[in-house]
Amino acid sequence: MLIVNAVSGNIYENAELAKKFQEVKQHGTFRRLLLSRIEMEKSRLRKKTEDGFDIGLALEPGKRLQHGDIILESSETILIEQLPEKTLTVKFKDSDPELFLLVGHIIGNRHRPISINNETISFPILDDSEMELFQRLFHEVIDKIDLTVDEQRFIPHVSMDVHEH
Structure with missing residues (x-):
């Protein structure tokens, strides 16, 4: 399980990060973490990515995830997507x-x-x-x-x- 303590940024707010993500996306080497709006408000959460990779979120209290957030940890790139x-x-x-x-x-x-x-x-x-x-x-x-x-x-x-x- 990957423990995540911070978000690297948001592809809708950071043009440089969006460009880097597009490169990763072209190679298909990223994971999608699909979360409900309520789950995105939590600073502690354990969840699996769309492909079954186990992630534990341990963010600082008060930090809320947003649609488009990117997590860059070791060799993993994870895109946070809010479910409709x-x-x-x-x-x-x-x-x-x-x-x-x-x-x-x-x-x-x-x-x-x-x-x-x-x-x-x-x-x-x-x-x-x-x-x-x-x-x-x-x-x-x-x-x-x-x-x-x-x-x-x-x-x-x-x-x-x-x-x-």
Whole structure:
């Protein structure tokens, strides 16, 4: 088992590292570590890469992995990839600040992290049945919003540090 204490960088933030990774990728000599968003928040974790290589993460407390992080240890190159998850997206039909506040309040009461993009708010759900729950919770404003469920790599808004129940 490989014990990892640090991340070398991120291919989406470091152009030089991205170039080096492309060279390694061409030779097919890297491993992929697929992690859920919740697993990426942990500083201690034992997991196998896609090809079965055993890795133990022992990062400093508070360090969170990000999609695109690279681990360079001895002769190993490991790419961290975040798995997609089910998300519910609320699209607002009108630009109404009171509507934004009400929807944000309802989502916040469920302790969900959110992602804000243009006139939409997205948040993770565990099952399609939660669509019915949120339709009931949004009953007062359901004619002013569109709800859709899809699978995507969910990245919470940077200032949203909440825990899920």
